[in-house]
Amino acid sequence: MTVKALLFDVFGTVVDWRESVARQARTLMEPKGITADWTGFADAWRGKYQPAMEQVRRGGRDFVRLDVLHREGLTEVLKQFRITGLPEPEVDHLNRAWHRLDPWPDAVPGLVRLKSQFILGTMSNGNVALLVNMAKAAGLPWDVILGAEPAQAYKPMAQAYLISVDWLGLTHGEVMMCSAHNSDLLAAQACGLRTAFIARPTEYGLRQDRDCKAEHTFDVVSESVLELAHQLGC
């Protein structure tokens, strides 16, 4: 195996979006006397994610960056939770909660170890600004920001993976997609990439019913980024 670059899914695989979004919503709202089930709020917001991208994937809408889709979803979720009167700048600030997600505890130490031997890139549906701001805040040591916005295509569209590999100047087999999501890895595998599953069985909370384990044959199956580093000899 002559893997030269590792491309990481970010939401769920590297960062804990659910607890981070819930915490930031709570921090913003509770001083205003607004209470809610904040992990439910995060789940509802995340629930808008796939349907919104699906419109773009199906060609029903030109490519727009995830910040825009997040903002549209947030407007709907605020209505659902009957939260009104939030000033526009605060809604915008809350929308950028996705730029400030906390990494899983193993992510930064694992990436730092992997960085000495591999090119490390994002392969995320997040937009460039979101990923750069998150990396600066969380200390994620990416060598290159790739994914939906550079490719103008949302995963699991093949274009997202293929343009990234092309820009790295590598063969498909020299690039390994690392993700906590079986469907992401299947799509990357169909493009000829190597695959590494990283289990995140509580991404959606304790009652998670999907992606609890690797459901297909992948090149590496691991429980954390640190274990991935160990398995890859770092």
Next chain:
Amino acid sequence: MTVKALLFDVFGTVVDWRESVARQARTLMEPKGITADWTGFADAWRGKYQPAMEQVRRGGRDFVRLDVLHREGLTEVLKQFRITGLPEPEVDHLNRAWHRLDPWPDAVPGLVRLKSQFILGTMSNGNVALLVNMAKAAGLPWDVILGAEPAQAYKPMAQAYLISVDWLGLTHGEVMMCSAHNSDLLAAQACGLRTAFIARPTEYGLRQDRDCKAEHTFDVVSESVLELAHQLGC
């Protein structure tokens, strides 16, 4: 001044392409008994650069990455220097000399200091693989790789600067273009970016007759990346 991101020209500003290319050509050729004026060889190769990009800028040719233009230029320069019989893999290896350029001595320490306060990006006509490989080899701590290939447009086309600012999610005035080339900074300034000149009066050798100093009004004028860091309070 509320600058949040610094975008760097790379060839000449951050790395010494002339001595690095000359050294790599010498190292490859001299054991084969091939001798030449190797800085002259580097200059001749670099001389193909602007005319080749100009074809793309004028729309006479679809965008192709710099590796391709470098390879075409190398074929011509090898002919000019009457160097024949080099095996194809060695020509390819020499072409990737541009992926292995050495930084000016102040570049890495200066960038490391700037990284704590600013988003650091490339804004180069080099392609993504070239810039990522160079960064890994030289320890250049970029947060994001931007420039010609992501924008599919060669500087000084406005699109190259504008797409980069757009992807960073910043206003034009929040981004500072840092370059040793007056024309690069003028083009960025015309797009509304802040500008920092970094003098590299020996980029083209001791008899350099252009870009020896700032020829226009820029926000910062400095002699090195370390001095730029100092002037920006890092």
